[in-house]
Amino acid sequence: MEKLDKTIRTRIAPSPTGDPHVGTLRTALFNYFVAKQGGGNFALRVEDTDKTREVPGSLEKIYESLEWIGVFPDEGMKYGGDFGPYLQSKRLDLYQRYANDLLEKGYAYYCFCTPQRLTNLREEQEKNHLPPRYDSHCLKLDKDEAASRAKNEQYVIRLKVPEDEVIKFNDAIKGEIEINSNEVDDQVLMKSDGYPTYHLAVVIDDHLMKISHVIRGEEWISSTPKHILLYRYFGWDLPVFAHLPLILNTDRSKLAKRHNNTSVLYYKVEQGYHPGAMCHFMMFMGWTPKEVKECYMLSDFAKDFSLDRVGASPAIFDIAKLNSLSHLYFVSEDIEKLTQDFIDWISDSRHKKSNVEKEFMKLKNETPQLCKAMLEVVRSRCNTLLEMSVGIEKFFNLIPKLVLDDLTLDTKINIANAIHSIEVINSAIAKMDVTRLPENSAARISWLTDYFRSKQPAHLSGRDYLHPTRVAITGERVSMNMFEYLSVFLLKKDGKKEIISRLSDAKKLLENN
Numbered sequence: 001m002e003k004l005d006k007t008i009r010t011r012i013a014p015s016p017t018g019d020p021h022v023g024t025l026r027t028a029l030f031n032y033f034v035a036k037q038g039g040g041n042f043a044l045r046v047e048d049t050d051k052t053r054e055v056p057g058s059l060e061k062i063y064e065s066l067e068w069i070g071v072f073p074d075e076g077m078k079y080g081g082d083f084g085p086y087l088q089s090k091r092l093d094l095y096q097r098y099a100n101d102l103l104e105k106g107y108a109y110y111c112f113c114t115p116q117r118l119t120n121l122r123e124e125q126e127k128n129h130l131p132p133r134y135d136s137h138c139l140k141l142d143k144d145e146a147a148s149r150a151k152n153e154q155y156v157i158r159l160k161v162p163e164d165e166v167i168k169f170n171d172a173i174k175g176e177i178e179i180n181s182n183e184v185d186d187q188v189l190m191k192s193d194g195y196p197t198y199h200l201a202v203v204i205d206d207h208l209m210k211i212s213h214v215i216r217g218e219e220w221i222s223s224t225p226k227h228i229l230l231y232r233y234f235g236w237d238l239p240v241f242a243h244l245p246l247i248l249n250t251d252r253s254k255l256a257k258r259h260n261n262t263s264v265l266y267y268k269v270e271q272g273y274h275p276g277a278m279c280h281f282m283m284f285m286g287w288t289p290k291e292v293k294e295c296y297m298l299s300d301f302a303k304d305f306s307l308d309r310v311g312a313s314p315a316i317f318d319i320a321k322l323n324s325l326s327h328l329y330f331v332s333e334d335i336e337k338l339t340q341d342f343i344d345w346i347s348d349s350r351h352k353k354s355n356v357e358k359e360f361m362k363l364k365n366e367t368p369q370l371c372k373a374m375l376e377v378v379r380s381r382c383n384t385l386l387e388m389s390v391g392i393e394k395f396f397n398l399i400p401k402l403v404l405d406d407l408t409l410d411t412k413i414n415i416a417n418a419i420h421s422i423e424v425i426n427s428a429i430a431k432m433d434v435t436r437l438p439e440n441s442a443a444r445i446s447w448l449t450d451y452f453r454s455k456q457p458a459h460l461s462g463r464d465y466l467h468p469t470r471v472a473i474t475g476e477r478v479s480m481n482m483f484e485y486l487s488v489f490l491l492k493k494d495g496k497k498e499i500i501s502r503l504s505d506a507k508k509l510l511e512n513n
Contacts (some may be wrong), residue, residue, distance in 0.1 A: 001165060006037030009212045013045040013202065016058035019263035020065040022317070023217060023247055026282045030244060031215045033283075033305040040212070044076035045086045045205060065264040069279040070298050083209040086214070095196040098204050098234070099157050099189055103147075107233040108189055109136040110146040110155045121294060133185040135159065140329065157190040159199070161224060162328035167225040171305045172213075179225045187226050203230040206239060215242045215307075225288065242307055245286045246314040255317050272345045272385025274329035281322045285315035286366050289402050292469040295332060323383040329381050330388075335441070338379065339372050341366075345385045356393045370491045376441040377484045394474065395488055407471055407506055408513040417460055418468035419510050425469045426503040428455045433491045441487060448483045472506030 010031035014024050035042040048054055063078055075081025085091060102108035106170045111134075122132050138146070139160065149155070165181040189200040196204075206214060221243050227260070231238050247255045255262060267273045280296050288302045289312065330338065343364060346357045351359075364371050378391030407413065430449065456465045470482040479485070489495045 007212065008035055008040030008208070009043065009210050010035040010215060011039070011043040011045050011094055011206070013047045013205070013210050014062055014145035015047045015050060016052070016055060018054045018055050018058055019265050020058075020062050020264050022264055022267075022282065023262070025065060025069070025264050025278075026247065026285050027216060027244060028071060029069075029279065029282055029301075030287070030305075030307075030310070032073075033301050034215060034307060035074070036302040037305055038105075041074040041081075042071075043081060043083070043086065044073040044079070045209070046077065047088050047198060047201065048169070049088045049197070049201060049490075051089075051195070061265060063113075068264070068268050069275045069282075078383070088196070088205070088281060091205070092194065092196075094208070095201055095204060096189065096194070099196070099200060102159075102189070102230075102233060103157065105233065106143070107160050107162055107229075108157050109139050109143075109253045110141070110147060110150050111188070112141075112153055112155050113137060119314055123489070129182070129225065132171075136186055138400045139186070152191045154160055156188045156192050159187045159189050160227065161186050161226075161229065161416070169224060169228055169238070169241055171221075172240055173245070173310050174218075174221070174243055174312050175430075177221065178223075179222070181225065184225045184229075197228050197462055202232065203227050203234070207231070207234070209237045211239055212464045213240045213242060215244065218243045218246050226459075242310070244310065245312055247285055247317050248314045250316055250318055252314070252316075258459075267322075269348060269350050270386070272342075273325045274382075277322065277329040280325050280329075285317070286310050295329060310368065312417075327383045335372050335376050338375055339368070342375055342385055342388060346389070354389060354393075354427075354471065356396050358391055359396050360392065362411070367491065367493070370488065373441050373444075373491055376489055378478065381480070392416055394480075394485075395492070405509065406466065406477070407509055410468075410471060410477060412463065412477075413468050414464055415473070415510050415513060417464040420457065421460055421465045421468055422472060422503050422507045422510070424457060424465075424508070425452060426500055428452060429496060429499055429503070432490075434496050434498070437487075437490060445481075445483050448486055452483070468504065468506070468510075472503050 012024065012028045012031055014020065015405060032042045034040075042501075044066070046059060046062070059077075060394055064075065073079050077084070077086045081221075101107065101406055103110070104299070117137075118134075124226065125132050138158070141149075161184045166178050168176060168178050170176050187199050188197050190196055205211075224241060224243075228238065249255055261267070264278075267278055268275070268347060276295065276297075279298070279301075283296070283305070287305065288309055290309070293300065333341075342397050343353065343361070346353060346361060360371060360374075364390065374395050376394045378388050382388045382391055407418075408415075432451075437449050452466075456462070466482055470479060470485075471477055473482060473489075474480070474485055486499070491498060491499070
């Protein structure tokens with residue numbers, strides 16, 4: 001048998017049939033870090049042999065989803081490499097040659113069964129509660145007769161599966177697995193259109209590309225015996241097989257869009273989750289490190305990851321956990337980078353911009369400090385860039401008059417105390433030189449807090465002093481911290497003037513009540 005190169009080589013081989021699935025992203029990450037930890041290469045190979053399901057633009061989306069979280073394959077159509085072509089439709093002659101080799105050695109056979117016969121066979125099996133599988137009808141044909149018919153008739157090539165043989169393999173995650181060959185179908189290897197099926201192509205490609213570890217989803221376990229037979233028939237060494245646990249919803253149902261969106265680009269483009277959080281979240285879909293960290297760099301995963309700490313039990317896709325992680329990563333991020341990330345997200349041509357986002361883009365060059373200040377305040381309450389976009393709206397919108405009228409109906413407000421507190425704060429803002437406010441948001445919030453606390457009349461409680469002013473300024477009975485709000489608003493052009501105007505209007509409403 002041919003021996004595998006000892007170099008660690010892993011791959012993913014998605015099909016360009018739509019938006020990349022989160023399960024594909026998880027598989028890619030595990031393959032990537034096995035390769036990086038072993039000093040090897042990670043390849044991206046595209047399985048495009050099912051032309052009926054191919055969706056234009058899917059390949060570019062696969063690249064985008066990986067690169068979003070910082071995973072750049074070492075090899076692939078876009079990345080180069082020594083084992084190409086990395087697109088299966090460019091390797092058809094190879095598959096045909098190896099299929100012919102199997103035919104010659106008696107490990108595969110021509111099948112001339114019509115679609116109608118196969119449909120009738122399945123219906124009969126269902127009626128008798130038998131598992132659906134081919135009945136080896138064409139295996140009984142004389143080899144020379146079949147070869148002669150193949151010159152003029154439409155056919156497929158099927159794998160010859162031995163009868164009643166226990167096929168064993170050791171899975172790096174699941175342990176030893178045994179499957180009886182009687183449960184294995186005579187798989188179609190070459191379709192009538194001359195394209196290979198996944199099963200033939202994946203074995204040939206993995207061998208020729210010297211893939212050392214085949215790391216894929218648990219749903220491929222039942223297909224592994226077919227692949228093992230092909231490795232045996234070709235006289236090739238087996239790679240290491242590792243089948244990742246299923247990903248389930250929190251109710252333990254199969255991951256489906258009706259519970260959680262399964263498209264990676266939904267989380268990137270539509271919602272704007274933090275890519276580091278998405279990587280962290282997906283890595284913990286089955287893997288447990290020896291020591292859990294709050295945040296991870298890619299280099300941390302490359303150092304800490306090992307297949308022996310991947311569990312066999314299903315992993316749970318808990319969106320609440322992803323939200324929590326994304327929040328943590330965003331509040332930990334440098335504000336300059338967060339601002340640029342937010343601008344890049346808004347600038348994506350697929351993103352339908354709101355009026356607030358358009359206003360933000362106008363400000364980004366004129367008053368970059370204001371843009372950073374908005375994000376620094378709202379990120380403490382947000383999990384995604386979309387939520388931050390909604391959060392900054394309050395810094396652009398004028399207060400509806402109806403909300404101001406509600407000042408007089410707020411039972412928490414003592415009218416006389418409210419008038420006095422608004423007068424004190426309005427006077428303090430009027431005397432303030434906003435050009436001397438600290439540039440750093442945290443320092444500015446701290447300075448404003450101390451400044452207004454120092455003006456608080458002794459006879460007024462904190463509620464009586466600050467609550468009416470917060471309602472008057474923000475237009476909301478329940479809102480963000482007033483000092484946070486002011487730390488941003490006072491940076492706006494004419495922001496001080498507008499705040500004074502709001503407070504003056506509120507005072508008049510209270511006096512006329």
